[in-house]
Amino acid sequence: MDVQNKYYRTLVKFGIGAMIYACIANFIPPIYISAKYGTFPGLSGIFKLWGLVAATYGISWIVQPTAYFPTVGVAGSYVGWLAGSVGDIRMTSANMALKSAEYEADTHEGKVIANLATCTSVFVSVAAIMLFTLIGGRVVPLLPQAVLDAFNYILPALFGSIYIDLLLKNPRGGLLTIACIAVILLFSGNILELNSGLVTILAVALGILANRVIFVYDKNKSSVKID
Amino acid sequence: MSSELEQIVNSPGLWLASALMVIAVAAMAVIFFNTGLKEAKRIQIPKERYGAGIRSAAISAIGPSISPVIILLSMVALVGAPTTWMRLSDVGAGRTEIAVISMAANAVGAEAGTASFGIEAFTSSLWAMALNNFGWLFVVLALTHRMDKGVELLYSKFDSKWIKMLLAGSTLGLFGYLLTSQLISRTSSNVNYQKIVAVLAAAVVTLIITKAFPNNKRLKEVSLGISMIVGMAVAQILFK
Numbered sequence: 001m002d003v004q005n006k007y008y009r010t011l012v013k014f015g016i017g018a019m020i021y022a023c024i025a026n027f028i029p030p031i032y033i034s035a036k037y038g039t040f041p042g043l044s045g046i047f048k049l050w051g052l053v054a055a056t057y058g059i060s061w062i063v064q065p066t067a068y069f070p071t072v073g074v075a076g077s078y079v080g081w082l083a084g085s086v087g088d089i090r091m092t093s094a095n096m097a098l099k100s101a102e103y104e105a106d107t108h109e110g111k112v113i114a115n116l117a118t119c120t121s122v123f124v125s126v127a128a129i130m131l132f133t134l135i136g137g138r139v140v141p142l143l144p145q146a147v148l149d150a151f152n153y154i155l156p157a158l159f160g161s162i163y164i165d166l167l168l169k170n171p172r173g174g175l176l177t178i179a180c181i182a183v184i185l186l187f188s189g190n191i192l193e194l195n196s197g198l199v200t201i202l203a204v205a206l207g208i209l210a211n212r213v214i215f216v217y218d219k220n221k222s223s224v225k226i227d
Numbered sequence: 228m229s230s231e232l233e234q235i236v237n238s239p240g241l242w243l244a245s246a247l248m249v250i251a252v253a254a255m256a257v258i259f260f261n262t263g264l265k266e267a268k269r270i271q272i273p274k275e276r277y278g279a280g281i282r283s284a285a286i287s288a289i290g291p292s293i294s295p296v297i298i299l300l301s302m303v304a305l306v307g308a309p310t311t312w313m314r315l316s317d318v319g320a321g322r323t324e325i326a327v328i329s330m331a332a333n334a335v336g337a338e339a340g341t342a343s344f345g346i347e348a349f350t351s352s353l354w355a356m357a358l359n360n361f362g363w364l365f366v367v368l369a370l371t372h373r374m375d376k377g378v379e380l381l382y383s384k385f386d387s388k389w390i391k392m393l394l395a396g397s398t399l400g401l402f403g404y405l406l407t408s409q410l411i412s413r414t415s416s417n418v419n420y421q422k423i424v425a426v427l428a429a430a431v432v433t434l435i436i437t438k439a440f441p442n443n444k445r446l447k448e449v450s451l452g453i454s455m456i457v458g459m460a461v462a463q464i465l466f467k
Contacts, residue, residue, distance in 0.1 A: 007266045011259065012372045018255040019368040025247040026317070026360050029310065030353035032244040037235070039350040040334075046354060049358035051357040052330050061362035069374045070397040077374075079259050081367040083252050084318045087405045088291045092451070101272075101280035101450045105398070106391050112266050115276060117284035119260035126253055127315050130407035132299050133312040140300060150463040153425035154294040155272070157458025159406035160426030161433040161451050166399055168437060173392075174296055177399040178407065182247075185404075185411040200404055207400025211392040 010117070015078035060197035067204045071105075075115035088155055092162055093121035100163065109159055117174045147156060176210035177203075228304075232346060236307025245313035250318050283448040289457045295321045302328075305339050306352060318360040331355035421466045427459030 034040035054061075056069070064082055072080050073090060080090040094105075097117030103110040132140075139146070167174035181203045228236070235241070236407075267277045298321035302311040305328055314324045332339045334355075337348035381390050410422050432454040440446050446453075 008375065010262055012375070014255070014258050014262065015369060017372060018383065019259070020239030021365055021370065022248065022251045022255075022317070023361060023364050025251050026364065027357050028247050029313065030350065030357050031243040032240060033235070033346075033350050033353055036240065037346055037350070039347050041347075041351055041354060045351070046358070047394040048334060049331055049351065049355045051339055052334060053327060053355055054362065056326070056330070057359055057362060059298060061366050061388060065363065065367050065370060066374065068401060069371070069398070070378065070394045071401055072352060074371060074375050075263070077261055077367055079256055079320045081318060081363055082255055083293065083316065085320060085403065086296075089288050091401070092291060093287045096287040096448075096451050097280035097284040099450075100283035100444065101276040103276070103280075103429060104271075106394055109267075109270060109272055112263050112270065112272065113280040115263040116277060116281055119256040119263065120281050121282040121288035122256035123260075123286035125292040126249065126256075128289070129295075129299065129312060129315045130249075133297050133303065133308050133315075134426045136300055137303065138294055140296060146463055146467060147265070148297065149467075150459040151294055151297060153422060153454060153459040153462045154290050156406075156409040156422040156425040157429035157462075158291055159402060159409055160429040160449065160453035163402050163406050164430040164433045165437070168403060168434075170395060170399065173396060173399055174403075176394070178403045181400070181403045181407050182411065185407050199408075200401070203404030204400035207398070207403060208393050208396035209357045210399070212389075215389055215392050 006212050007112075011074050011078070015074065018082065019078065057197075060200075063197040063201045072118070073111055073114065075111070076118050077116075079118050079122060083125065085125065088158065089121050089125055090118045093117045095162055095165065128135060170211075172214050173207070173211045176213070177207045180210065182204040228344060229342070232344075232349065233307070233344060236349060237309065241307070242309040245309040248313050249316045249344065279444060279448055283451075286449050287451040290452060298322060298325065303363050305344075306349065310353065310356075314356055314360075318363050319356070323359070324356055327355045327359050328352040424465055425458040425462035427458075428461035429454040432457045 050219050064086075066078060068080070068091075069077055072086060076086070076090060076094060080086040083090070094114040097120075097194040098105055098110055103113050105111070105114060112141045121172070153207055163174070163178070167178075183207070184199065184202060262279075295315065297316055299311060302315070302321060302325055305325065315321055317328070329339045331351040331354070332344055332348040335348050335351045337345065339352070344411070378390075380393075381393070401402040406426065410419055410426065433450060436446055436450045436453065
């Protein structure tokens with residue numbers, strides 16, 4: 001157990017170091033441009049901008065890393081949030097890697113595989129973004145319109161495939177969760193006017209609640225049988 | 228964008244300044260990957276099993292990495308290549324960054340994508356993107372190691388079977404939200420039928436691969452890629 005803990009401690013140590021470096025690197029371009037061209041917006045300008053982004057995304061800053069943590073764990077949180085696209089690239093790759101390597105997510109082996117998968121997905125996406133930034137402007141216009149239109153369906157198809165995998169493992173929980181979330185989403189726009197960060201945490205709470213209902217139901221059923 | 232601003236937003240200095248963040252992302256992935264690989268060997272995960280996991284992760288990441296290419300090109304037109312490269316390689320997704328650029332430009336009386344977007348609006352956008360990303364980075368920095376202790380505490384205090392189900396429930400909730408938010412527009416409650424077809428086609432292919440070829444490991448590794456391509460193709464052909 002101690003050696004296992006050493007692995008997590010190493011991840012946390014590197015994770016904290018890298019996040020501190022990233023927090024600094026994050027501000028270098030605006031500092032560089034402000035200094036070079038004398039366009040620093042002033043502290044009041046910075047506060048105004050911070051207010052704007054905090055009002056729009058502030059809830060997501062706190063809610064998303066917290067809501068995703070039970071699924072992505074330590075490695076997935078550090079690497080995933082720094083590289084972004086946690087839901088559509090990192091979690092998807094981790095899930096597929098666990099399926100191929102045949103380990104469960106909540107075992108130590110599963111967490112190691114999920115870490116390797118998250119990092120691998122970063123190599124792929126960073127390379128893809130670099131490639132598209134450099135040559136995308138020349139290549140994309142050459143693609144047929146039908147292929148460009150089909151890009152709209154990448155994410156729905158991806159999540160359809162992943163969800164059916166989860167549903168096969170836990171049919172009752174999967175069906176109950178998706179039904180509850182669909183109802184919330186259908187009504188949240190007009191009636192609840194919920195922020196997307198809040199809808200995320202609500203969806204996670206619904207998933208947990210659905211599994212709690214099943215857990216209690218099964219427990220009661222087995223105790224009735226014993227009686 | 229004026230040609231003068233175009234030179235500034237694509238200048239070598241800005242490429243260098245932007246590279247610092249991309250280096251952080253890549254270096255962190257390399258360090259975590261090496262640490263994971265060492266641990267995999269130490270706990271004797273067979274090479275073929277972690278190899279299959281890594282291959283599958285790489286293949287599965289290709290599709291969703293390609294999907295933001297259109298938004299990437301729009302962002303290059305708005306703020307230039309180095310900033311797009313940096314901001315799409317780090318924290319926020321393309322649509323978030325474009326929304327932030329637009330808000331920041333409005334804050335200084337300009338509009339993104341028009342002649343009014345000058346050096347002042349560009350600087351304002353850079354600050355706004357940095358401030359927004361800092362929110363996520365700071366929360367992850369402050370909370371991740373604490374949350375890990377929280378999960379350990381849950382395991383020690385409650386029935387471990389229930390905690391496993393709780394964690395599985397949170398995964399279902401997350402993917403359930405990501406799936407349904409693709410299909411139902413949160414602001415208008417409109418249902419997108421083309422996307423439903425893409426979801427169903429991909430789900431059926433995954434189901435067939437999982438049930439009909441349960442022991443074909445190679446097929447399992449590429450199953451997400453195949454399902455995605457079939458889902459996209461069916462939706463595109465039916466609704467073209």
